[in-house]
Amino acid sequence: MKNLKIATFIIAILMLFVQCENESIIDTNNLESTIPNEEILGDKTDLLKSVNESILNKVYQNRDAIEFVYTGELCGLNVTGMYADATAYQSLHHYFFNGNEGDIISIYVPRTTIGFDSAFTLYFGTVDTELIYVTSSDDVIADAFGGCFSDPYIGDFTLPYSGTYTLVIHEAAHCGYPMGYEIITTGINCNDADFDGCQNDEDPYPHSIMTETIIIDGIDTGVENIFENCGTMSDEIQDIINQINDQYTGDNYYTLHKKLSSEVSKLTYYWVKERKITRVERSKISTAIWKSNIPYSIGS
Ligand SMILES: [Ca+2]
Ligand SMILES: [Ca+2]
Missing domain, CATH: 2.60.120.380 (Jelly Rolls)
Known part of the structure; x- marks a missing residue:
């Protein structure tokens, strides 16, 4: 009787196993x-x-x-x-x-x-x-x-x-x-749009401008575009340019162009002070800003 119980138990286990096996077999086609x-x-x-x-x-x-x-x-x-x-x-x-x-x-x-x-x-x-x-x-x-x-x-x-x-x-x-x-x-990370190692939601500039040098409105200043704290110098300049462009109404070009020059000049003053750039480099940036066609509106 005991042997019969053990045999029944083994058969039950085997049937369960076979069932599991069947479930993993894919269609015969x-x-x-x-x-x-x-x-x-x-x-x-x-x-x-x-x-x-x-x-x-x-x-x-x-x-x-x-x-x-x-x-x-x-x-x-x-x-x-x-x-x-x-x-x-x-x-x-x-x-x-x-x-x-x-x-x-x-x-x-x-x-x-x-x-x-x-x-x-x-x-x-x-x-x-x-x-x-x-x-x-x-x-x-x-x-x-x-x-x-x-x-x-x-x-x-x-x-x-x-x-x-x-x-x-x-x-x-x-x-x-x-x-x-x-x-x-x-290991695939979709949350770093500009590949700078900073996650989008922690990146103050999620689409950093990663050019080697600072380029302003197509004018290459030749000044190294330093990357620091998830952003670059170009990112900071672009922030100012965006603000200036936002204020452009179509008839305040010269006012805004001067304002742009003054705002960027303040920024580069601190860069010189912090020894990130030299005075010569600061003047290269100023020249590029002055020569640029900013503000502009898209499509103009
Ligand atoms: Ca990033
Ligand atoms: Ca960034």
């Missing part, structure tokens, strides 16, 4: 469309090479034929996507995120359907500009479905530049449709 690993011909390295050359390079070389648009932004939240059929590569999925040089990030793109041999390539730049290859990943972490090959992952990756990055989700070996995926990232 996907299973049927999957090509087992051993049936994929050729060496994967060659496949990858040909994929990269024939698809990605071709796509990027024929930019006019391709719609270069972003599918979405990566901003710390997990993102899901799907390539439904063979037309997928007419519209490669591009995602963007902003990063600072030295940021340490991770990107993991597990498949959500058994047929997708997911892979990704990371570029610096945007789809509207030049894309500079940074890194790529393919078979790193075994997929949850026992599908073909493995899923891509990069961990503890140090971003080499500050600016916008573009992540392209693509396949490596073709294993079947649909091709679903999830993008899981860490």
Whole structure:
């Protein structure tokens, strides 16, 4: 009797286990469309090479034929996507995120359907500009479905530049449709618009002017644009310019132009006092301010 109870208990546990297993099995349509690993011909390295050359390079070389648009932004939240059929590569999925040089990030793109041999390539730049290859990943972490090959992952990756990055989700070996995926990232920070290390909500100048030198209305003063406390000297000058522009009615140009000159002069007086700039540099800024066409109104 005791043995029967133990046997019943074991059977119950086994049934529970089988049930759990069943829940994780995905629909059979996907299973049927999957090509087992051993049936994929050729060496994967060659496949990858040909994929990269024939698809990605071709796509990027024929930019006019391709719609270069972003599918979405990566901003710390997990993102899901799907390539439904063979037309997928007419519209490669591009995602963007902003990063600072030295940021340490991770990107993991597990498949959500058994047929997708997911892979990704990371570029610096945007789809509207030049894309500079940074890194790529393919078979790193075994997929949850026992599908073909493995899923891509990069961990503890140090971003080499500050600016916008573009992540392209693509396949490596073709294993079947649909091709679903999830993008899981860490270390991507969407709250520092000007990449100066200060979070937007704590940054007095969330869109700092980061030029190397102070440029006023197109006139390069040649004076170093010092960055301090989340802002730059150009930010402080721009604040004054914005205030002056706000007061412009269309017939008070000379009054405001003089006021601008006097306000900036007060600011640069303190910069000299604090030894941030020299007297010569102060006069270069004054000259640029005087030559500038400020105030102005947009469209005038
Ligand atoms: Ca910032
Ligand atoms: Ca800033």
